[in-house]
Amino acid sequence: MSQNVIPGSGGTDAYDINGRKAAEAQPVIPLSQKSYEDGQPRMGFFTDTTVCIGCKACEVACKEWNDVPALPFELTGNSYDNTGALGANSWRHVAFIEQRKPIRVQDSGLEALGMPPSEDEFRWLMSSDVCKHCTNAPCLDVCPTGSLFRTEFGTVVVQEDVCNGCGYCVPACPFGVLDQREDDGRVWKCTLCYDRTKDGLEPACAQACPTNSIQYGPLDELREKANGRLEMLVEAGVTDARLYGADEEGYGMGAFFLLLDDPEVYGMPPDPEVVTRKFASLWGPAAAAAGAMALGIAAAFIGGAR
Amino acid sequence: MTVDRPDLSVSRDSGDDYPSYYGRPVIKEPVWSWEIPWYFFTGGLAGASSCLGFVAGLTGNRWLGRTARLVSLGAATASPILLISDLGRPDRFYNMLRVFKPTSPMSVGTWVLSSFGAASGIAAATDVLGILPRLGRVAEGLAALLGPALSTYTAVLVADTSVPVWHEARRELPLVFAGSSAASAGAAAIILAPAESGTPARRLLVGGAAVEVAASKAMKRNLGKLSEPYEKEEAGRYEKLSTALTIAGAATVAFAERRRKWTALGGALTLAGAAAKRWSIFKAGFQSARDPEYTLKHQRERLARRSTEGRRTETFGGNGRAT
Numbered sequence: 001m002s003q004n005v006i007p008g009s010g011g012t013d014a015y016d017i018n019g020r021k022a023a024e025a026q027p028v029i030p031l032s033q034k035s036y037e038d039g040q041p042r043m044g045f046f047t048d049t050t051v052c053i054g055c056k057a058c059e060v061a062c063k064e065w066n067d068v069p070a071l072p073f074e075l076t077g078n079s080y081d082n083t084g085a086l087g088a089n090s091w092r093h094v095a096f097i098e099q100r101k102p103i104r105v106q107d108s109g110l111e112a113l114g115m116p117p118s119e120d121e122f123r124w125l126m127s128s129d130v131c132k133h134c135t136n137a138p139c140l141d142v143c144p145t146g147s148l149f150r151t152e153f154g155t156v157v158v159q160e161d162v163c164n165g166c167g168y169c170v171p172a173c174p175f176g177v178l179d180q181r182e183d184d185g186r187v188w189k190c191t192l193c194y195d196r197t198k199d200g201l202e203p204a205c206a207q208a209c210p211t212n213s214i215q216y217g218p219l220d221e222l223r224e225k226a227n228g229r230l231e232m233l234v235e236a237g238v239t240d241a242r243l244y245g246a247d248e249e250g251y252g253m254g255a256f257f258l259l260l261d262d263p264e265v266y267g268m269p270p271d272p273e274v275v276t277r278k279f280a281s282l283w284g285p286a287a288a289a290a291g292a293m294a295l296g297i298a299a300a301f302i303g304g305a306r
Numbered sequence: 307m308t309v310d311r312p313d314l315s316v317s318r319d320s321g322d323d324y325p326s327y328y329g330r331p332v333i334k335e336p337v338w339s340w341e342i343p344w345y346f347f348t349g350g351l352a353g354a355s356s357c358l359g360f361v362a363g364l365t366g367n368r369w370l371g372r373t374a375r376l377v378s379l380g381a382a383t384a385s386p387i388l389l390i391s392d393l394g395r396p397d398r399f400y401n402m403l404r405v406f407k408p409t410s411p412m413s414v415g416t417w418v419l420s421s422f423g424a425a426s427g428i429a430a431a432t433d434v435l436g437i438l439p440r441l442g443r444v445a446e447g448l449a450a451l452l453g454p455a456l457s458t459y460t461a462v463l464v465a466d467t468s469v470p471v472w473h474e475a476r477r478e479l480p481l482v483f484a485g486s487s488a489a490s491a492g493a494a495a496i497i498l499a500p501a502e503s504g505t506p507a508r509r510l511l512v513g514g515a516a517v518e519v520a521a522s523k524a525m526k527r528n529l530g531k532l533s534e535p536y537e538k539e540e541a542g543r544y545e546k547l548s549t550a551l552t553i554a555g556a557a558t559v560a561f562a563e564r565r566r567k568w569t570a571l572g573g574a575l576t577l578a579g580a581a582a583k584r585w586s587i588f589k590a591g592f593q594s595a596r597d598p599e600y601t602l603k604h605q606r607e608r609l610a611r612r613s614t615e616g617r618r619t620e621t622f623g624g625n626g627r628a629t
Contacts, residue, residue: 084330144407145402162401162404165393166392166412168467170334170335171336171468171595172468174332176333180337186394264324267327267328267330269602271605272605273468273473275466275467276466281477282411283462285481288480289454289461289484290484293454293457293487294454296484296488298361299513300361301361301362
């Protein structure tokens with residue numbers, strides 16, 4: 001079996017995430033790699049939210065390693081989430097969602113201890129969000145200084161010695177990842193621990209994650225792993241499970257997720273777009289309008305130049 | 307024993323009729339401040355004025371030509387000051403000049419504005435000092451060529467973002483900016499040039515104002531539900547103000563003929579209307595970014611449309627598995 005084929009994919013191919021029948025010999029996920037150096041595969045994150053326990057070790061480890069400033073102490077009232085969102089000073093953000101839905105395939109063990117069985121259906125979703133290190137990154141496209149660049153690992157990083165705080169990447173990002181640090185003026189985001197990955201280490205969040213919810217590695221291997229995990233969950237009856245951002249034909253992400261509900265429940269856009277790659281519909285109307293303006297100005301002189 | 311527990315049935319969607327994460331925004335609001343809408347105004351004015359000055363010069367209307375060129379130079383001088391002061395690190399503005407990136411409208415704009423500023427500076431200097439007439443003409447032609455680009459690229463700049471009310475207006479926004487720029491160039495020339503040489507400027511004002519109002523209307527119609535942010539809160543107030551001022555200004559100028567006081571008043575109203583238009587568009591972007599409804603519902607509807615059209619149905623909205 002070739003390495004790119006999902007193990008066990010025979011008749012069922014339940015994890016062909018493109019929604020197509022895939023032949024056994026074909027890779028079921030397009031694995032177009034973007035990297036500058038031969039032999040260096042594109043690296044990324046697979047965040048399996050089904051095993052996230054909401055410990056926030058990733059948030060802490062990220063802050064510690066990257067020297068990210070603390071947030072002002074604030075209680076949001078939104079479950080255990082007091083980080084709120086990704087931003088200049090939070091590069092990992094653990095979301096907490098409380099739902100009236102049954103947890104499947106899980107036994108609390110409480111009945112064995114003589115406690116009454118739970119009358120309510122209740123589940124907690126937890127998910128550690130991060131910069132998606134997009135295949136076609138709008139932030140990188142719009143950056144006018146070249147401060148944002150793509151590394152040899154295929155990740156997207158801000159060079160803080162170049163950024164002049166123009167802020168263009170902030171509204172360009174479809175995930176609301178980048179933000180300006182107020183007392184600093186520059187824009188900051190997850191570097192996928194570029195300083196660590198260059199030395200062959202895994203990013204701080206992945207290393208700190210106690211349940212392996214955050215996994216770091218070559219993207220094609222992670223995708224394969226994710227497909228296997230999805231298959232396992234589906235077979236176990238977890239029909240809510242779905243992959244978000246693992247599909248290179250859709251919106252390609254270097255950091256993708258296994259979710260248990262719609263992406264917007266976790267605060268992620270259901271259909272992100274690479275807005276910056278629509279050259280014709282962006283510049284075409286502007287060229288037409290510019291031409292119309294020039295003609296209009298010339299026409300103002302028809303019938304008397306004074 | 308049953309314990310009273312909070313009703314969690316709505317926690318998934320914060321009480322709205324669409325799911326979201328506690329009603330929090332999905333995208334970030336821009337971090338740009340007041341300098342940016344004013345730059346959209348000065349940049350538009352500078353670009354259209356250079357064009358007006360150039361054509362006036364060709365047709366022998368020297369006073370109108372000189373006035374428009376000076377307006378253009380003044381607005382082109384204010385523009386980079388506004389832009390640099392908005393930067394998080396103004397002392398690093400020159401990093402804009404280390405690359406040219408066609409994928410970044412801001413990079414394209416940096417180079418358009420820089421060359422435009424240099425060209426209109428040379429044109430105005432040679433004209434006022436009466437030296438190097440040939441260099442002056444070349445510079446003036448270059449500025450007139452870059453002018454329309456300067457007036458309209460700022461529409462691409464905001465449209466090239468994930469802010470839905472900007473991005474989805476990408477087809478109409480440039481025409482709004484072009485009309486508004488043309489009207490303001492006519493207005494500034496009317497106020498400053500002698501009345502007897504101002505007829506083309508008056509025509510330009512009326513025509514530009516008509517395009518500005520009509521294109522805004524078309525834009526909002528095509529945006530459908532996404533036009534809401536343009537109609538409410540601060541953006542809505544600026545939008546109403548802009549339409550009223552622009553129509554009043556154009557009407558005043560149209561009926562005032564060459565009565566100087568009235569044309570100047572009409573010009574001032576039109577300029578204010580053009581500035582209010584940029585503020586309305588600017589604020590609408592912030593308002594829509596702040597409210598996840600515009601990001602999420604728009605994307606959900608797009609997914610639904612795609613699935614009824616029979617194209618890729620399994621995307622992020624699906625469960626990621628084969629069906």
